[in-house]
Amino acid sequence: MVIDEHLTQTSSQAQTLLIKLYKRNPRELKKAPANTTVQIRIKQLFGSPRQIQFNELNDKYANSALIEAFNPNFKGDRVFAYMAGVAGILHTSYNFQDEFFMLDPINEQRVYNSARNLETASWLLNNSSSERGELYILSNSYSPAGVINLSYERLFGKIIASQDILANIIANRNNRTISKVLHGFASTTLLPL
Secondary structure: OHHHHHHHHHHHHHHHHHHHHHHHOHHHHOOOOOOOOHHHHHHHHHOOOOOOOOHHHOOOOOHHHHHHOOOOOOOOOHHHHHHHHHHHHHHHHOOOOOOOOOOOOOOHHHHHHHHHHHHHHHHHHHHOEOOOOOEOOOOOEEOOOOOEEOHHHHHHHHHHHHHHHHHHHHHHHOOOOOOOOOOOOOOOOOOOO
């Protein structure tokens, strides 16, 4: 039940992130195949059963899709590529499962690594820009009038905290320790899942 609750919570927060990113980056949805809507994107990334291969991303998912979103040569929907990365990282950490039963195993190290990869994803979102200095995907904002919007950071903070808590719960249940990797805040290294 604990794993199912974490899965539901992180999935819901990731869907909210997807909606917010499309609101802030409507030009990206225009790069999608004809008649694609935000609801279609949600169904593609969070529907059941989960789709993990997308032709428009050259079948990239999780870490590789995340990297593709910031590839200067990528001409497709960057928000979709980014969220295929985020959703894929979460989905992979839950063994590609959408529900859990009593004896289903889950690897605490994979869940921990996913939290570190989500930290990297958040950093990339706020810092990756084109040669012209324009962010690939707009998110947090700071206006000259002093208005600050950090709602994207808050969503990432919730998802990361949830993954960290779950990793600790599983490790304590299994009497195992998590190998805590020294992972710098500004690191762009993605850990294996």
